[in-house]
Amino acid sequence: MLAVLMLGLVLVTWAVLARPAQRYSVTVPIAMAASGLILTNGTHPLVNVEVTGPIVRHLIEITLALVLFTDATDISMRWLRETGRVPMRMLFIAFPLTVLLGFAAGVPLLPGAGWWVCAICAAVLAATDSTPILPLLHDHRLPSGMRHTITVVSGLDDGLAAPLVLLLLAGAIGTEDLESVLLELLIALVVGLVVGSGGAKLLAVARTRAWCTEEAQRVGLLALAITAFAMGEVLHGNGFVAAFVAGLAARATAPHMPRSSLQTVSDTALVLSAAVWFVFGSLIVPAFMDGLEWRVFVYAFLSLTLIRMLPVALSLVGSHLPWRERWALGFWGPRGLDSMVLGIIALEQLSGLDADWVADVVVVVISLSILIHGLSARYFASWWARRSRTLAAAARRTGT
Template structure:
């Protein structure tokens, strides 16, 4: 294969052909245990050696960072824009419990486990690793959220949780990254509080103002029939990236700003915002394909090069007890059956958000435990792609039959 992929053009053609074949066979593939992340992680891994030989590390690094930033801004904004404040507590009470109780407990439990197994990086790296591995990705078990065999209440809960926990995990990730980097030329300990405060306050403030302001302007233009409906897709891109860049320029965190802007925009805009979901259905899938390709081509080989029993053990813990125990605790008193709690706890696949956060954090911060973080994330996402992909269909049928 390396002989065949002897130039950037040949790698590009191979990638395009793979995407086209996947599109042609997408319905047939959906009926099997094979998933999109499995396919394009494997394709990326096949291309990893030719890419290393043909493209300089600087260009490859810049390209992956750009892809990660664009994808994460769009994912955070679009996911947050679907939340409706008025209906959230009543309609998505289970997801609210999992996000408000389960997510912080998962970060805390994960930090303890990582630090106990690998204390050499310090609490900062332990917190960062746990936080990066907290967001879930419903795409790794697509059958669970699209198949009709899973009860609607459980499907909606998993979908809403996976859509919001990446944004809500951001402050923990940010604190972990700043703490981890503070010891080797990053922020001084005295300045940590100020840096963290600026990052987690300016972002939401700028996102709130821009999300509200742009939504009001677009609503007025829509009411006066000044804006074509199809132009909404272009306009929302402007809002998302304006929030990101303005927050970064002001010293805040652009990703938190994009997440907040999406939430406020979705609740302020008076007309339907289906143009966001329509745009993300096509572009979002392409960005997901590219992200898992990059995972297979860049993160996975580097992670495997540094893997030992510690990252594998951390990955197994993160996919099981570190996730499932906090979710179980968050669902106490809801009246759910034991099987439903276990189902919601198990289907917390790690995927897109963990990949993107890792690419950005490693590029932006310098800290002692970079290789440990890389190995832990690579192993966790790799095992999750296989485990959740294989179990999605049979467990969906079983939970539906039990109900």
Template sequence: MHDYPMILIMALLILGYGVFSKKAENSIITPPMVFVLMGLFVSYFMPNLLDQSPKAGYVKPVVEFTLILILFVDGSTIDRKSLWYEKSLPSRLLGIGLPLTMVLGTLAAMWIFPEENLYILILLALILSPTDAALGQSVVTGEKVPKKIRQTINVESGLNDGFAYPPLLICISVLALQQGLEVKEGHLLTFLLKQFILGPAIGGIVGWLGGKLIELALKKGMMTVIYQMLESFAIAVLAFFAAEYFGGNGFIAAFVAGMMLGTRREEARERMKEFGEAGSQVMVMFIFLLFGMILVPSSYPLWDWRAWIYAIMSLTLIRMLPVWISLIGTGLDRKTVLFIGWFGPRGVASILYLLIAIITLGPDGMDRLVSVITLTVLLSIFLHGISARPLSGIFGKGDHEN
């Protein structure tokens, strides 16, 4: 048993938190907060465990798979019919807001960290551009916030990690060339077209066919309840790898597969959703435990005033200004725009992309990048987690369209 200390700690934490999870759900305490704090506790009082913790190369597949499952489950909760009428909001946030966030994040980084390599600063802005709605879970799952706004935040969060991935890979490739590392050659336009066309197309096909297969099996009475639950894992992974095999974006494919799931059987959809949420929740908590154990303690000494300024700007101005610009002319009032702007937490996607950068480029010269991203994610875990429930309650009381 002494060979698996992390598994033992995870089991104890899940048992302990689970006992009080109902009370915690109705409070401002969120699972990511608890597991990050426990990671810090372990790093301080049991530092010898750090030598036995998984390395970045082993953690990356776990984070990747977690994100795939989260995206699939998020996609499966989307009401396609209502989204069709409200599609302008997510498309504005993704088509206008996301690129502006990347540009503004880069400009702010150039101003605050002028001595750093330009492409490191671009990479910083790209890694912090995708959002993670799970950190403010009550916003997208509760009934207090209008469905239109919940779906907008959920769709944006589900797709922007995939949209940020191609420019991230391009930036990492440029940095790799600067370091003299070999990179895969390929035509940029072809690469981008494959990412943004094949990803959604393959994801939609896999999700629709997988759902229809489940529906057919249920009609003929051939499928057990357990395997209905397991299909969320199977379809999400198939969509991801099929898209990646043909050059598409696997993360976008996983989200679209969930959104286009081809079964109307509510009991099957609910079972798949519950299993996907439970499975991804365990892995998310493991990621945040490691985040608190390893990244936070190692980054803490580098948190100077400039790191704090950028982290706070990333969660406020760098996020909110592009959201405001992208939503001009939609008829939403100022409170709604501020609400959407604020609930752009940074979480699992930013941690995954940071790991990809470190594994590809190596740790040398990455101290500033790692420290600022870690601080931003840490602030987001607590600020968005604490504010989600009370702000949802306040926001849900009014009429928010002009």
């Protein structure tokens, strides 16, 4: 209970100082991870967190399910059809290239890890999370299309990364598990489609006939996300994939659903994510004090830069986007909650040095990402605004 008390106090403190914190790019992940690092480490830690316990595991799982559902509801099929060539290029070209490049970099930099483990690390870190840069995504100094593309691609990446990691884990453990993994994904697909489309249709009818209030509809969508995840697990499918597909189906079934209807889901996911980031903070010191090899830091740096930015740039060759926007889309792919949960799933099935490599790489990459992406967001937005004014002034002078 002391851990819950400290978590509540830290969240209240952040809420009170949210605006000043935003000015200095102190995001929720940074604040909560730093609090977890300080309060759970040392010779006499104030809070003890049992990371491998069932409570923490269930907390992390339901948090990712809500995040995946929320991300999926941000994906408008109409928007994708009209302007979706950029996110589709990033999904079907940049994502697989990112995994391949991450694998190619891992083979020489993670000696002894094995090819399967290198592929698992690459797939886990190909998932992006927009949570660490939420202030940037709400900054109107940046083009709305670019901000929305970052959000949409983050959700699509997660939807691809989760099943890919499961397939790679099946290969690492033994090919006899491959069929069961494919069956899990098929069950999750069916569950997500049924729960998402059926639930959204039911809520839409209830709203039209004035059977439910706005508050009830918000609670209903939260329950829809939880139901999809839980039903996927109960039926021996993959709950994460079921939650993501349910979000896609719900948005496709009710495309005119007010964004305010998802506020309760988003707020719940934000609070639970804060708790997960607090838990993650407790892992940072043990990981860094465990004698990390320099190769891990090199791989982490490459993962946050070249391994993602180059595939994104290649996928956007021939597009209408200016080069600075292409490189921005490549850089703003933070690693966060999604990679954390996928990494934990991998750790549960791997053992020995394989598990150590995955743990070290994931902790280092996420730690660097929330700092680099989080702290630079405000300065990037200011630079972008100044650069845009400079280009506009130059255009006026030349009469173009």
